[in-house]
Amino acid sequence: MQRLRRTSQVVGVLVGVAWLIVVVTTPVGRWMADRVLVVAGGGETPPGWAAVLLYLSALVVVWKGLALPAATLVAARGERRVRRHASTGSVVSAGLRDVWISAAVAVALGAVTWALLDVAGPWWWMVAGLLGAPVLVGATALAGVTVRAGGRTPVARPVLVERLARLTEQACGRPVPVLEWAGTAGTSATALVTGVGQSGAILLGRTLVEDWSDDEVVVVVAHELAHHVHRDLWRKAALDACLLVAVLGAAHLVATYVGPGLGVEGRQDLLVLPMIGLATWVAWWLLRPVRLAQSRAQERLADRYALDVTGDREAFRAALRRMAAHHFAEERPSTLTQMFFHRHPTVDERLRAAGSQ
Ligand SMILES: [Zn+2]
Secondary structure, three states: OHHHHHHHHHHHHHHHHHHHHHHHHOOHHHHHHHHHHHHHHOOOOOOOHHHHHHHHHHHHHHHHHHHHHHHHHHHHHHHHHOOOOOOHHHHHHHHHHHHHHHHHHHHHHHHHHHHHHHHHHHHHHHHHHHHHHHHHHHHHHHHHHHHHHOOOEEOOOHHHHHHHHHHHHHHHOOOOOEEEEOOOOOOOOOEEEEOOHHHOEEEEEHHHHHHOOHHHHHHHHHHHHHHHHOOHHHHHHHHHHHHHHHHHHHHHHHHHHOHHHHOOOOOOOOOHHHHHHHHHHHHHHHOHHHHHHHHHHHHHHHHHHHHHHHOOHHHHHHHHHHHHHHOOOOOOOOHHHHHHHOOOOOHHHHHHHOOOO
16 A cells, blocks of 8 residues: 555656656747747736646646556556555545645646746745745644644543553643544554644544554554654754755756756746746655655654653554554665655664564
């Protein structure tokens, strides 16, 4: 399942990047821009908003039109190997939902970029980065608020409630809500940390709450609490914000120095949008190992914290094995897979760190 979702995600990105390469390096991008200007712009310079939005939508529609069938095809092939774990139908329906969201996000980001190119000129990337940083931090805080407002029920096993209350008080000096989370189709997380500061909360999947032993739940909650104690979500948002500025700066350099050679006629040319989109996307993916390395370091520290606080190695190992089975975790991922996709160290590594094997 893990691998299947990842494959369709990668297919989506690869198809998108390939499409944008075609747009910026062949006459396709210019041809589309000219058509759009005739239909929506009346030939005006600089292009009006109708032309900009139409151009962005056309680019996104072609991307999605190519990516969804490709991802479905790959999923269908994968299904034959892991029939127990996921159906093509579920991948397609999850894919369709993602299509709407990611298409809307892509058009919105393109529109913001266009506005900033107009307002901030050569400093658009710096302004975009400075605007993006609080958005990233704000989204992290807001995630905690919406999760609490979403009608999630607090965990209600009597003995457990008492132990968890003591644990959160000890770790954070205040109660942190531990909520049961039914999860939505397509997500299979067992435990999650969300929100920052006062909006912080811990979510536990239903199977975990219903089937796992008290000791195992406590050790999992201790791990999630460590993320709050260490302010991991703040750190993640801060790193993401710094990388965002760097990535946008790189995209600006590409558009400035490579763009003219590919026929981009300055910041008021529609063709600058796919160019910036391509450079940003590729650079963001190339920096993914940096972001995931931070995540894995945070997970190692959270594991250590959980062991220190509970002192319960047995429950920790049992919980890890259950989690690995639940997620069909890969036991021996390649180094590259780990660098680009793994937010957690491998189960082997985590068990070893807990002093077993
Ligand atoms: Zn964690």
